[in-house]
Amino acid sequence: MKSRNNVYLLLLSLFSLTACTDVVDVDLEKSEPLLAVDGQITDQPGPYTVRLSTTASYFSNTTTPAVTNATVVIRDSEGVSETLKQTTPGVYVTSQLRGKVGHKYTLTVKADGQEYTAETEIRRVFPLDSIAAEFRKESLGQEEGYYLKIYGQEIAGKGDSYRWKVYRNDSLLSKPADLIFFDDLYIDGNYLNGIALGNGPFKKGDKIRVENLSLTDDAYQYIVEIFNNTAATGGLFSNPPANVRTNIRNVAPNGKKAVGWFNGSAVRRVEKTI
Known part of the structure; x- marks a missing residue:
């Protein structure tokens, strides 16, 4: 509320x-690596960046691995698309695409034999x-x-x-x-x-x-959940942080899940x- x-x-x-919450038992020692996506497109001049990595176990002291050799494409609602170029490991950037207010955008990522997609718009x-x-x-x-x-x-x-x-x-x-x-x-x-x-x-x-x-x-609610999981101070015996939502989904119904967000914004x- x-x-x-x-x-x-x-x-x-x-x-x-x-919010009312249920306690969920989570195995923090072992977890299957998932694709993590951090991407944004705005109405400002590019290039726009999509970062790909994989998640790591909670207690891991290693840097989360970058996802290389992926195919990353952004397509807008007018049919214009661009395949992003990898500039450094896990970092993919545009060269020509320009975001516009009122347009919708679809991100497609093919990595490790899986295909993921996400939609956003620039309001x-x-x-x-x-x-x-x-x-x-x-x-x-x-x-x-x-x-x-x-x-x-x-x-x-x-x-x-x-x-x-x-x-x-x-x-x-x-x-x-x-x-x-x-x-x-x-x-x-x-x-x-x-x-x-x-x-x-x-x-x-x-x-x-x-x-x-x-x-x-959806992006607003995503930020609400990020805030609640990072800034909330419920005390020693409060429930553990919950997983936040994502707009990254596997095109295969039973495919591996992903985390992160592909966001569109106008900026002033x-x-x-x-």
């Missing part, structure tokens, strides 16, 4: 998600107007430094979902607490007049970039040096 009071409590309420996204940096002195539970606020006009028409990525000096802030995502259920068509980001504090001279990415409904960004 989700509970949100108003736009200013947006981020807090988006993270107040709970609309609203532009960000500006970033404001507010200096705050040290107080109880808050470090001294600059904290960010974001401004932008959300597009009218319910059903949109977004993720915000925050970069400091060109490095993505990637801790669980930095994961910002929301839908437009209570903000549809409104102007976001100084939404406070939970990241920070920042310093004078920091170069800040915030990217607004559109999400499909704004920058500021504090």
